[in-house]
Amino acid sequence: MTFGEQPAYLRVASDLRKKIIDGLLPPHTRLPSQARIREEYGVSDTVALEARKVLMAEGLVEGRSGSGTYVRERPVPRRIARSGFRPADGATPFRQEQADTAMRGTWESSSAQVEADDAIAGRLGIKPGDRVMRTAYVFRESGEAMMLSTSWEPLALTGRTPVMLPEEGPLGGMGVVERMRAIDIIVDNVTEEVGARPGLAEELHVLGGVPGHVVMVVQRTFYASGRPVETADIVIPADRYRVAYHLPVK
Incomplete structure (x- = not known):
């Protein structure tokens, strides 16, 4: 299939990308200067600049103030589990994975009562x-931030109950299924939609990314007899992690 000739800046970016992937330009090596790219490839300054922008957007290189553009260390993607199996102790998939491996996982959280905006109201059917409790x-x-999550629960369900605060009380940290069961709400279904988008500046600040880096977003919603009882956005750096699903077969 022919798509026509590539623009010059993409041809230059493609060649430099191959050199990075093949190890000819190893991590922490300074990328050829704009003048060097112009001379080596016989292109204009504009083309050379656009080629570097492509590599930066792909996360292959990074600019260092007053020094130039350097090849970034390429992380080896690690696994984040998403499981349909519920451990006997009620732990969430992240907590269970941390317990089952040598990983040293920690988490921090903060909760606040807020008003549901249009998007969250639509997801929760309110x-x-x-x-809602956010x-x-x-x-x-x-110690390295690996994942962000924001959840919303209708206070019409959990308000003034022992599970109103997800990380506090007798069932703090036990997960949505177990917490809802404690107030006689039986969760029987969960949906997860996985998408990707450029990370927001505040997300990348926490996750250690640079502008333009892509994140995966898992939009999760728990249901009890068709009624949404919790919804969440889980944000994961796409260059460092892969989402692995382990689902039961009935």
Whole structure:
């Protein structure tokens, strides 16, 4: 299949990318200067600049103030488990994976009562402005931020109950299924939609990415008899992690 001739800046970026992947330009090596690219490839300054922008957007190189552009260390993608199996102790998949491996995982969270905006109200089947408990998480592996999560639960269900705060009380940290069961709400279904987008500046600041880096977003919603009881956005750096699903077969 022929797509026509590539623009000059893409041809230059493709050749430099191959040199990076093949190890001819190893990590921490300075990328050829704009003048060098112009001379070596016989292109204009504009083409050379656009080629470097492509490599930066792909996360292969990074600019260092007053020094130039350098090849980035390429991380080996690691695994984040998403499981349909529930361990006997009620732990969430992240907590279970941390317990089963040598990884040193920690997390921090904060909860606050807020009004549901239109998007969250639609996902929870409630009215915009209804009160929800919003909980923001940062999950870390060996001190490095690896995943963000923000969840919303309708206070019409959990308000003034022992499970109103997801990480506090007698069932704090036990996961949605177990917490809801404690207030006689039986979760029987969960959906997860996985997408990708450029990371927001505040997300990349926490996750250690640079502008333009792509993140995976898992939009998760728990249901009880068809009623949404919790929804969450889970944000994962796409260059460092792979989402692995382990689902039961009935």
